[in-house]
Amino acid sequence: MHSEPMVAGIPQMGxxxxxxxxxxxxxxxxxxxxxxxxxxxxxxxxxNEQDVARGIRDSGVPRKDIFLTTKxxxxxxxxxxxxxxxxxxxxxxxxxxxxxxxxxxxxxxNKYPLxxxxxxxxxxxxxxxxxxxGVSNFTKALLDRTIALLGERKITTNQxxxxxxxxxxxxxxxxGRLGIPVTAYSPLARGRILGDPVxxxxxxxxxxxxxxxxxxxxxxxxxxxxxxxxxxxxxxxNFEARKLQLAPAEVAEIEALDRGMRVVNGAWCPxxxx
Ligand SMILES: NC(=O)c1ccc[n+]([C@@H]2O[C@H](COP(=O)([O-])OP(=O)(O)OC[C@H]3O[C@@H](n4cnc5c(N)ncnc54)[C@H](OP(=O)(O)O)[C@@H]3O)[C@@H](O)[C@H]2O)c1
Numbered sequence: 611m612h613s614e615p616m617v618a619g620i621p622q623m624g625x626x627x628x629x630x631x632x633x634x635x636x637x638x639x640x641x642x643x644x645x646x647x648x649x650x651x652x653x654x655x656x657x658n659e660q661d662v663a664r665g666i667r668d669s670g671v672p673r674k675d676i677f678l679t680t681k682x683x684x685x686x687x688x689x690x691x692x693x694x695x696x697x698x699x700x701x702x703x704x705x706x707x708x709x710x711x712x713x714x715x716x717x718x719x720n721k722y723p724l725x726x727x728x729x730x731x732x733x734x735x736x737x738x739x740x741x742x743x744g745v746s747n748f749t750k751a752l753l754d755r756t757i758a759l760l761g762e763r764k765i766t767t768n769q770x771x772x773x774x775x776x777x778x779x780x781x782x783x784x785x786g787r788l789g790i791p792v793t794a795y796s797p798l799a800r801g802r803i804l805g806d807p808v809x810x811x812x813x814x815x816x817x818x819x820x821x822x823x824x825x826x827x828x829x830x831x832x833x834x835x836x837x838x839x840x841x842x843x844x845x846x847x848n849f850e851a852r853k854l855q856l857a858p859a860e861v862a863e864i865e866a867l868d869r870g871m872r873v874v875n876g877a878w879c880p881x882x883x884x
Contacts, residue, residue: 624649626838639665711740
């Protein structure tokens with residue numbers, strides 16, 4: 611079905627839609643698919659599932675050829691809430707099931723018990739509403755507990771912040787030991803890595819931009835990456851980064867840029883692994 615590089619059944623490069631309301635998400639999805647991208651990342655929280663669906667429909671590429679992810683927002687983790695919220699997402703997404711369903715965040719301040727909402731999540735999977743399930747922003751301890759709660763059901767990915775300036779090693783290494791692929795969100799640090807002299811130099815040596823080098827770095831580490839842009843030319847350029855092969859010495863140079871600079875952090879976050 612997909613000719614693109616895959617990681618655990620997921621096209622390695624996707625298009626992210628956070629903070630792209632309405633037509634912005636719609637056009638972004640159409641442009642990404644036109645560029646050849648077959649993996650779209652949305653969430654209940656982004657408020658754009660219906661616009662993502664319009665984009666997929668109007669792209670002309672059959673839904674079955676697109677890998678579609680959505681995420682359950684923690685506000686929907688209350689007793690009996692997860693399944694109806696996913697059904698609502700599927701309605702908005704105009705699909706019978708998503709390819710990947712994630713728990714977007716662990717419940718902030720443990721408002722809802724993990725055992726309960728993971729149990730509900732398992733029921734959603736068992737009911738066939740998602741082809742695969744996974745988590746996002748889960749720490750080592752939460753991931754271990756969730757694996758135990760899910761039993762035979764497999765966690766396909768842990769989607770976490772990861773970019774040249776915040777390589778998130780504790781959780782990335784833990785996922786590596788567990789054989790769970792990492793999906794790197796905010797892979798361009800929301801623009802903050804742009805202009806970095808090392809990335810620019812490495813990009814230039816390959817005739818590409820520093821942003822493309824930054825994305826190729828994460829893919830060289832085996833991660834799935836989901837950059838976002840509202841501009842057609844950048845969407846195309848970002849997707850081209852999958853063709854770039856960095857030398858081991860270049861990967862090592864970018865590894866050395868890590869400075870623990872988290873861009874997504876707030877009161878709702880778990881206590882991160884250090
Ligand atoms: N699971 C979670 O909790 C979580 C959290 C955050 C993000 N995510 C997912 O990850 C996706 C990507 O993360 P993100 O949107 O936070 O950040 P990002 O992809 O690191 O950066 C997006 C920003 O970089 C700019 N940009 C993109 N490509 C560029 C290029 N080639 N040259 C220059 N600037 C460029 C964009 O501006 P323009 O639009 O002007 O191009 C935008 O401001 C999200 O859309 C979402 O799907 C998930």
